[in-house]
Amino acid sequence: MIPKLKIVALEISHSQGKVISGGDKLLEEMSPYLSPNISLEIVIPKIASWHWKGKKVKIVSLKQNVFDRHQNLYSLTITYFIRIITTLFFLLSQKEKYLLYSSTNIFPDVLPAAFTKIIKPQIYWFARIHHLISPPQNRPGNFLVNTFSFLTQEICLLFLKRADKIAVLNNKLMHPLLRKGFKKSKLFVSPAGINPKIWQFKKITKRYDAVFLGRLEPSKGINDIIPLWHSVCQKLPQAKLIVAGPGQKRTIQKLKKGVQRAGIETNVKINDPLPQNKIRSIFLSSKVFLFLDHEAGFGIAPLEAMSCGLPVVGYDIGILGQTFKKGFIKVKPYDINLFAESVTNLLSSPQKLKLLALEARKESTNHSWLLVAKSFQKHLPLIQTQ
Numbered sequence: 506m507i508p509k510l511k512i513v514a515l516e517i518s519h520s521q522g523k524v525i526s527g528g529d530k531l532l533e534e535m536s537p538y539l540s541p542n543i544s545l546e547i548v549i550p551k552i553a554s555w556h557w558k559g560k561k562v563k564i565v566s567l568k569q570n571v572f573d574r575h576q577n578l579y580s581l582t583i584t585y586f587i588r589i590i591t592t593l594f595f596l597l598s599q600k601e602k603y604l605l606y607s608s609t610n611i612f613p614d615v616l617p618a619a620f621t622k623i624i625k626p627q628i629y630w631f632a633r634i635h636h637l638i639s640p641p642q643n644r645p646g647n648f649l650v651n652t653f654s655f656l657t658q659e660i661c662l663l664f665l666k667r668a669d670k671i672a673v674l675n676n677k678l679m680h681p682l683l684r685k686g687f688k689k690s691k692l693f694v695s696p697a698g699i700n701p702k703i704w705q706f707k708k709i710t711k712r713y714d715a716v717f718l719g720r721l722e723p724s725k726g727i728n729d730i731i732p733l734w735h736s737v738c739q740k741l742p743q744a745k746l747i748v749a750g751p752g753q754k755r756t757i758q759k760l761k762k763g764v765q766r767a768g769i770e771t772n773v774k775i776n777d778p779l780p781q782n783k784i785r786s787i788f789l790s791s792k793v794f795l796f797l798d799h800e801a802g803f804g805i806a807p808l809e810a811m812s813c814g815l816p817v818v819g820y821d822i823g824i825l826g827q828t829f830k831k832g833f834i835k836v837k838p839y840d841i842n843l844f845a846e847s848v849t850n851l852l853s854s855p856q857k858l859k860l861l862a863l864e865a866r867k868e869s870t871n872h873s874w875l876l877v878a879k880s881f882q883k884h885l886p887l888i889q890t891q
Contacts, residue, residue: 510885511603512631513546513596515618517567517588518611519553529556530805531633531697532608536560538878543885546603548592567591582653585613592617597624604886610634610665612657619664629886632668633695636802637681638724645799646723670884674802677823693884696828697803698877699869703781704812706866709789713774714744714852716791716815718784718806719798721752721760726797726820729841730773731763733795736845738772741852746795747787749776788813792858793851796820799839803828812869816861818848832865 514532533556536545545562547554551569570587589612596605596617605628607618615632622630638644638658641651662685665671671687672695673679679692715734719725734746748760757775764773779787788794794810796819804824807817817833819825825835834851836844851858 510540510543511546511601512543512606512885513548513599513603514606514608515592515614516547516549516553516608517592517617518585518609518613519550529553529608532606533557533560534698534700534874535878535881536562538875539882543882548595550588565595589613589616593620596621604629604631606631606633607668608633610658610661612661615661615664619667622667630668630670631885632665632671634665634671634673634678634682634802636674636678636800638800644724645728669886672881672884675823675828677827678802695881695884696872696877697805697808698872698874699805699808699812701812701870701873704785704809704869706812706814707789711790711792712745713747713787713791714741715746715793715795715848716787716810717746717748717750717795717797718779718787718810719750721748721750721756724799725750726795726799726839727752727756727760729797729839729844730760730795731767731769732841733797733845733848734773735767735769736842737849737852738769740849743772744852745772745774747774747776747791749779749784749787751778784809785813788815791815793818793848795848796825796833797844798822798824807833808869808872811865814862814866816851816858816865818844818851820844829868830871832861832868834861 516529519529546565547557547562548565549557549567551566554564554566557564567588570584605618605621607614607630610633618630618632622628638654641648641655644651666687668691671691673682673692674696676694682692683689717730721727730748737744761775764770764775788810792815794807794815794817796804796807796817798804798820799822801822801824807819808829811817811832817825819833819835820838821835822838825833834847836847851861
């Protein structure tokens with residue numbers, strides 16, 4: 506008889522309900538390809554449970570509180586601690602054997618898992634680390650928010666050493682974790698992927714020269730967009746860029762005002778967050794994907810763009826050339842002028858653009874969720890449920 510494994514997965518760090526970031530999609534996308542002997546129970550805030558709809562999982566929905574829909578640091582911190590306490594009581598009340606899976610290295614996912622492991626050492630804790638953020642003085646954005654994020658990350662890393670197994674998104678992440686005292690035997694690389702049936706290439710008319718898709722925040726390179734595209738438009742006055750993603754209202758307003766001040770409002774379209782079917786349409790109607798992240802663990806958006814035939818131009822932060830082998834141009838971090846020059850040269854060279862587009866499509870076929878799930882499953886222990 507094949508042992509059955511129950512996984513209780515913590516996805517309680519969602520700060521928004523309408524948009525799901527790439528890291529939060531990992532288990533969801535893998536789930537259809539996991540063994541039928543594995544059952545999933547997802548602990549998740551009610552505002553974000555919609556993205557598991559239609560999947561064969563049990564949802565443990567955390568009730569909404571008055572702080573849930575506010576994005577300021579004060580409200581978000583209170584919301585997280587309410588979720589941590591609620592989740593901890595739920596985990597400790599479980600009688601059946603299970604594997605505990607924390608989906609991110611953000612403190613609301615890590616702390617209830619860590620405290621459960623301390624109180625019940627027999628629980629098998631399977632953790633994930635997506636990427637490490639830089640110290641606040643080296644990170645763009647609000648210094649107070651960055652300081653809080655960095656300090657909570659360092660605390661979480663101390664707790665994460667207690668985990669039985671830790672999946673990291675890329676090879677480059679292994680080295681800093683080993684330097685911080687993590688045991689090599691606990692670490693393994695488990696990347697992300699795509700669904701080839703959804704992200705299929707189709708030849709359609711190109712409406713945009715480039716696309717930026719991601720959270721509209723400094724760590725994702727949002728502050729680089731205006732000087733970058735202004736520089737591109739100096740050489741290519743008709744160049745069109747579309748920007749889409751979730752962000753705070755004041756950030757979006759600042760971006761729009763900056764575009765106007767730079768005199769490129771006819772060259773830049775700023776869109777609301779897009780559903781998946783719209784994203785594919787935008788990718789197919791664009792020529793190049795701008796990967797402006799200052800920090801990232803993998804890069805699902807650029808991979809999805811590559812599958813639609815978009816070469817990627819991005820900063821050399823350890824993703825391009827390591828996670829992805831072909832179909833891109835990497836630029837020295839964070840040289841905006843060099844980035845603009847690379848984009849301009851690519852858009853001005855149809856033959857090179859076509860060649861990189863073909864390489865990008867070919868590279869994307871090496872990253873399916875089926876392959877990711879098979880590799881991930883090999884590291885799961887056999888825990889017989891009662």
